[in-house]
Amino acid sequence: MKENLQRLVNDLWKGSGLQRHFSGETTYRPQLAEKGHARTIVLFFIVVFIGTCVSVRWIDTSIISSGGVSLKALLTSSNSPEESEDEGFVIPLNCSQVNNLSQVCSTSFPATFPSGSFPTGATTKQCPHYFRWIHEDLRPWKESGITREMVERARTKSNFRLVLVDGRLYYEKYSSSFQTRDVFTLWGILQLLRRYPGRLPDFDIMFNCNDRPVIRSRDYEGPNATAPPPLFHYCGDDWTLDIVFPDWSFWGWPEINIKPWIPLLKDLKEGNQRIKWDKREPYAYWKGNPKVCKARQDLVRCNVTDKQDWNGRFYVQNWVRESRQGFKKSNLADQCTHRYKVYIEGAAWSVSEKYILACDSPTLLVTPHFYDFFTRSLLPGHHYWPIKDNDKCRSIKFAVDWGNKHKNQALAIGKAGSNFIQEELKMNNVYDYMFHLLSEYSKLLRYKPTIPPQAVELCSEVMACPAGGLKKVYMMESMVKGPTYRSPCMLPPPFDPPALEAFLKEKENSKTQVEKMERQFSDKIKN
Known part of the structure; x- marks a missing residue:
């Protein structure tokens, strides 16, 4: 032994x-x-x-x-x-x-x-x-x-x-x-x-x-x-x-300088208050490593050029260079600067999802193929705005244009997502x-x-x-300082089949409604 x-x-x-x-x-x-x-x-x-x-x-x-x-x-x-x-x-x-x-x-x-x-x-x-x-x-x-x-x-x-x-x-x-x-x-x-x-x-x-x-x-x-x-x-x-x-990242990710969840959540909350939502850059923001999957490489192609603006501002994160420079440009609490933030999976689900949702900026969530322990309870159109994975550029442009014209509704989505993270994910x-x-x-x-x-x-x-x-x-x-005197929360019962079916149908209907709005928007442009 x-x-x-x-x-x-x-x-x-x-x-x-x-x-x-x-x-x-x-x-x-x-x-x-x-x-x-x-x-x-x-x-x-x-x-x-x-x-x-x-x-x-x-x-x-x-x-x-x-x-x-x-x-x-x-x-x-x-x-x-x-x-x-x-x-x-x-x-x-x-x-x-x-x-x-x-x-x-x-x-x-x-x-x-x-x-x-x-x-x-x-x-x-x-x-x-x-x-x-x-x-x-x-x-x-x-x-x-x-x-x-x-x-x-x-x-x-x-x-x-x-x-x-x-x-x-x-x-x-x-x-x-x-x-x-x-x-x-x-x-x-x-x-x-x-x-x-x-x-x-x-x-x-x-x-x-x-x-x-x-x-x-x-x-x-x-x-x-x-x-x-x-x-x-x-x-x-x-x-x-x-x-x-x-x-693992709830207890820290030292290789990329991400703090444990309790101090980081506090930093994210403070960072979220530095710039009011309507004063933020009116674009969609993403920063990460596009090399891990084709979907992210496609996303970067939606970046602004001198010929086309899809309302996206996307940045490549070089973690090796960031490490050498002391992670000065990767502080998560400093990234609530745009009105919209994009979440897209990497090789699988990404731990970045909870950090992105923590801003009041509505999360433009590219159709996911994986889930973690809490994301299955997020509702499209309420906690985030769904983005098509097979037509990212147009989908992002529509989301930003719609949000900039319907600011109150867009801000409500952003706040619902951030409130979920701040309250439900303590x-x-x-x-x-x-x-x-x-x-x-x-x-x-x-x-x-x-x-x-x-x-x-x-x-x-x-x-x-x-x-x-x-x-x-x-x-x-x-580190947990010592035993808590409170009991764990009360575990809810399993879904009964009708309730689960109704919940999944509600999610699908919300997503379908957004897609219908996108099609109507595209038809107007064509005509």
């Missing part, structure tokens, strides 16, 4: 610019914490924090002076309004044992807490609409359930495997992913466990960090077909069965989505997860303590 943990640290940071600081003889003991041990850990942290006068905001002097320390009292003590929704109390990283790996994951953060420490009743807060897609993504296994054999069959398509046993996370790596996608995905799941310790059931998942979904539904159709292997991924489409999970909702998805997935397991022989225990200390550079900064910025 010692060699496995050493290999884990090497694998996570290899080629990522991070330096390892572990040294000395080590002994690794992956014992699982029992409830009594967890209670001791909690009381130990409280005593240490008070005895050493650690500055933590949740300590209430009236509680200390009374001679008794109540965990529930600490959880409900005074916080600022912003903190009270997300934090219960603070447990900092314990990197003091960095040279003694036997203690890195065993005592730094309790895997469970005493019963009754956190609310167990149902919350009255309803989850956003897009949580309903959890049921649809898991529907292929609703009848059959998920066996260990099914999970194992996804191994060849996975970058790693994660197993949660009694509140502790175990990791087995199969292949490297692009940049630090795997690192920050793992970090995000660890933060979920810090937020809701001991409240997630055991699970066993395979995860793919590549661009395109890979579990093709046609391979599992017919009378003799086997059940599909469950595989978690960042996006899906109508022809695959990958289980969609929030992407980080606590992202964590709750992860919580419900993993919980519902776990209910389908027909076996009790066990620790794989080659797996090693993973915790925030293993990842953050040896980290360096921007990766360390982003981990610290996105």
Whole structure:
């Protein structure tokens, strides 16, 4: 196990610019914490924090002076309004044992807490609409359930495997992913466990960090077909069965200087207020890498020339040059300068979609072929303006001309999109989505997860303590400070068939209405 943990640290940071600081003889003991041990850990942290006068905001002097320390009292003590929704109390990283790996994951953060420490009743807060897609993504296994054999069959398509046993996370790596996608995905799941310790059931998942979904539904159709292997991924489409999970960039993307979602969302909100919408450039804006797919290359051809103006202002992003120049021209908060912003997919779905939607500028969304965990609940004509993928130039020109003539309606679309991102996609909702998805997935397991022989225990200390550079900064910025005292939002029920059909029909009708307006506009020009 010692060699496995050493290999884990090497694998996570290899080629990522991070330096390892572990040294000395080590002994690794992956014992699982029992409830009594967890209670001791909690009381130990409280005593240490008070005895050493650690500055933590949740300590209430009236509680200390009374001679008794109540965990529930600490959880409900005074916080600022912003903190009270997300934090219960603070447990900092314990990197003091960095040279003694036997203690890195065993005592730094309790895997469970005493019963009754956190609310167990149902919350009255309803989850956003897009949580309903959890049921649809898991529907292929609703009848059959998920066996260990099914999970194992996804191994060849996975970058790693994660197993949660009694509140502790175990990791087995199969292949490297692009940049630090795997690192920050793992970090995000660890933060979920810090937020809701001991409240997630055991699970066993395979995860793919590549661009395109890979579990093709046609391979599992017919009378003799086997059940599909469950595989978690960042996006899906109508022809695959990958289980969609929030992407790594919510916790930061250091290779291109994109902050974690909480500070970035604040920056985007401030940047959105710098120029009023009607004072922005009256064109459609896009900036990105067109080399990744033909669709983006076609989009760049719609740029303004001395002979034709399709109302588009499109810019090629050279990430290598940007990196050398300190990312001075790629700050996302500085890009709410045009009245319209274009979203177009890359090799698959693109993480840029949430950043583009965050501006009050209406998003001109080129017909997508992929979806992530929240985009299926966006409505054309309400959250964004649909753009034809087979006639981009004319479609963009019409959208901009129409919006400039109907400013109030255009601005309403822009605000609906940005409000969705600012309100429905807050980080606590992202964590709750992860919580419900993993919980519902776990209910389908027909076996009790066990620790794989080659797996090693993973915790925030293993990842953050040896980290360096921007990766360390982003981990610290996105780290969950401690368990929250609130319950996750209430998961809405699955779509019933008529409701799902009606919702999809509404989306299609809205798109058709826009296309009809485009045709009428084109006919007027021809005549």
